[in-house]
Amino acid sequence: MAFFKVQVKRESNTLRHFNVVADRPQGALQVAASQLREEGITDARAIEVIGQVQSLRD
Known part of the structure; x- marks a missing residue:
């Protein structure tokens, strides 16, 4: 698994x-x-992956 x-x-x-964890x-x-x-956010227009990070704290 990697962090993105x-x-x-x-x-x-x-x-x-x-940050999220995915393959x-x-x-x-x-x-x-x-x-x-799950958070009830309904006004999202776009989701993009910025990059891969070393840990969830980055």
């Missing part, structure tokens, strides 16, 4: 960055989307 930093662009113009970048997008759904 993702960026979420929202309608409210506030960017959100967080590959496509999986990181899926994990990020489900995490947003």
Whole structure:
């Protein structure tokens, strides 16, 4: 498993960055989307993988 930093662009113009654990970048997008759904965020316009990080604290 690898750690990926993702960026979420929202309608409210506030960017959100967080780290997820996935096997590959496509999986990181899926994990990020489900995490947003669980948090009730419905104004996301785009999710992109910024890059791979060494740990969840980066």
